[in-house]
């Protein structure tokens with residue numbers, strides 16, 4: 125075996141094979157894939173090989189399309205067939221909610237360039253005559269997708285990679301990994317040691333064990349999964365074309381043709397975790413015993429919905445394990461604190477996603493940038509909260525919901541609560557309906573007394589609509605309280621802090637006692653953060669950003685080479701926060717603060733290190749509602765006291781809680797974008813409009829050259845907020861924005877603007893069309909709605925209330 129490699133890929137399943145191919149394709153040499161057994165011997169060989177472009181995240185959908193399109197390329201390069209059956213896909217709806225979901229998929233697919241349409245049940249039955257259409261009310265057809273041969277596909281990747289010079293060692297087991305001082309790795313195997321610059325964990329069912337070799341606990345767990353292959357079905361005899369692969373949401377069934385019979389699989393509730401603690405070393409090319417007794421009721425639903433399947437015998441049953449992350453998306457990317465160690469694991473749809481994962485990972489390794497926004501599959505979306513117990517509760521929940529619809533207003537219950545703020549019980553007592561962000565419970569909206577704190581899952585406006593409106597109105601007319609503990613918070617200290625931050629962030633750093641809005645750019649000029657920086661002292665800064673991105677931002681800070689005299693740490697669990705917003709917020713706060721809060725004495729973006737009632741606190745004049753407002757930060761031991769005192773002081777002023785849903789409405793009325801939704805690494809400073817906070821006069825900051833070039837050329841598209849003629853449903857996200865029949869952009873977020881009385885959609889449109897009054901159309905759940913660009917915020921365009 126070779127003694128040195130530029131990169132060692134651990135694992136020869138479909139994901140490792142794709143990673144090897146893409147690294148070779150991007151031009152890396154000295155590549156070695158190490159496989160303990162035969163190629164595809166883990167979960168890959170017994171997969172059903174289904175492939176499709178459907179994913180709730182637009183960028184993952186795009187990568188799935190890339191994966192499917194890639195198969196012809198690797199077939200041509202390798203001469204190895206992938207066994208493609210590109211017969212497209214059908215999705216069946218049995219309820220009004222499922223039908224809405226299919227319409228949303230259609231609206232999204234248009235901008236992604238995917239051929240997708242709603243079809244009649246008669247048409248569906250023509251494409252798959254085995255469907256008993258009496259069980260359904262609607263169907264979606266998509267051209268992309270079908271199925272492939274799992275083993276052939278894996279071999280095609282590997283053969284194509286070999287053509288490009290990559291090497292493969294089969295029947296060689298990685299036993300341990302040891303990092304050298306220079307960041308390189310000694311990959312110790314049962315056939316000798318390879319010295320490698322980079323290591324990639326593509327170990328699938330064993331990814332957890334490879335993680336243990338480097339001291340990390342990856343949130344990944346395997347579940348058992350069954351499918352059956354029937355004997356030949358008379359109804360399929362003589363057909364010229366295979367039936368279209370079909371997903372039945374109500375039945376939680378997928379089915380497709382397999383030779384003269386059918387393959388039918390189910391994602392049953394109460395699925396079985398496989399090998400919860402350790403994957404056996406010798407589990408290679410193996411299957412698990414059938415469990416028909418447990419699964420019979422679920423397959424019987426399939427036999428009712430596709431009756432011909434129940435009339436023939438079962439030729440073969442497959443039960444095999446494969447892995448999931450807690451939210452069902454893959455874990456991809458570098459791991460904070462481990463140099464040159466990469467992961468590409470927890471891939472539950474390897475034949476839809478493997479190619480895309482190889483593509484972004486190879487770019488990330490070669491260019492330090494995945495080349496597109498992949499936040500939803502970035503390993504950094506999980507932090508310390510994703511313990512093995514958390515994973516063991518979330519993965520079965522996700523498995524059971526694999527074919528259930530994810531409603532936009534639905535909060536999943538497993539493994540909750542994990543992280544609670546000191547006022548969690550108080551908020552619950554006040555009627556809070558909670559969501560979880562990075563494991564932390566936070567209030568979405570508040571059910572008034574006598575109203576159950578629950579919401580019916582829907583794609584349309586829910587029963588919470590009126591209560592959210594009341595919260596918004598309280599903020600605009602009076603004063604509201606919102607807990608901000610779920611923001612990501614960091615402290616940067618040390619003599620070199622200011623100089624380092626000045627390079628990492630694109631904004632002008634604030635003077636002592638002030639804060640600044642702080643975009644953070646990648647070297648390619650893309651938005652990797654939209655944070656705020658508060659200067660507490662010349663060598664002490666507090667940074668606040670999105671809570672979900674805590675690990676992502678910490679990894680970014682660490683990889684931005686803080687020098688020895690700069691100390692960066694998360695203070696997310698050691699600092700709690702609350703926002704007081706509304707025209708009476710000053711009056712409220714002045715009752716608890718000795719400092720003069722009058723407009724001249726405490727201006728927008730100033731801060732004080734002071735006491736708010738009994739709590740020592742950092743007080744900033746800032747907020748996200750567009751009203752006069754303050755954020756107060758204190759440590760957990762004081763937080764409940766602070767909350768109680770604010771509440772006591774505010775009661776007489778009509779203080780009201782507001783939650784995340786109201787905040788979304790209030791911010792869009794002000795046309796404020798939000799990181800994760802509107803501002804993501806796909807967009808640039810000028811496209812987002814965050815260039816107004818960029819200090820182009822600074823000689824050195826990450827992304828400067830790209831931002832300057834963009835400033836000279838002008839952005840290709842722009843972030844806009846539109847007023848939408850919606851009726852009972854507002855946009856959700858990723859719906860296509862249509863101009864003269866063509867999709868020109870997509871929606872990034874939306875809400876009903878309760879205080880301006882209009883439905884709002886934010887998104888990106890070509891710069892030439894980003895004009896006030898420009899008209900578009902947006903397909904909301906199958907209805908074309910007109911959308912008009914409003915270049916000025918629809919609420920308080922001059923910002924007088926914010927500055928009041």
Ligand SMILES: Cc1cc2nc3c(=O)[nH]c(=O)nc-3n(C[C@H](O)[C@H](O)[C@H](O)COP(=O)(O)OP(=O)(O)OC[C@H]3O[C@@H](n4cnc5c(N)ncnc54)[C@H](O)[C@@H]3O)c2cc1C
Pocket residue numbers: 134135136137138139140158159160161162163164165166167168169170171172173174175296297298299326327328329330331349350351408442443444445446468469470471472473474475476477
């Ligand atoms: C019954 C069933 C049906 C499925 N149907 C579909 C489907 O229709 N469509 C779809 O897209 N997906 C399907 N899947 C999921 C699919 O199988 C996975 O997404 C895919 O196989 C994941 O591939 P992988 O490369 O990540 O992992 P694996 O295939 O598990 O590969 C990991 C490899 O790493 C090797 N390895 C591990 N540790 C070491 C070590 N220490 N040293 C050297 N080598 C090591 C292993 O031997 C293994 O070959 C199905 C899965 C099952 C079980």
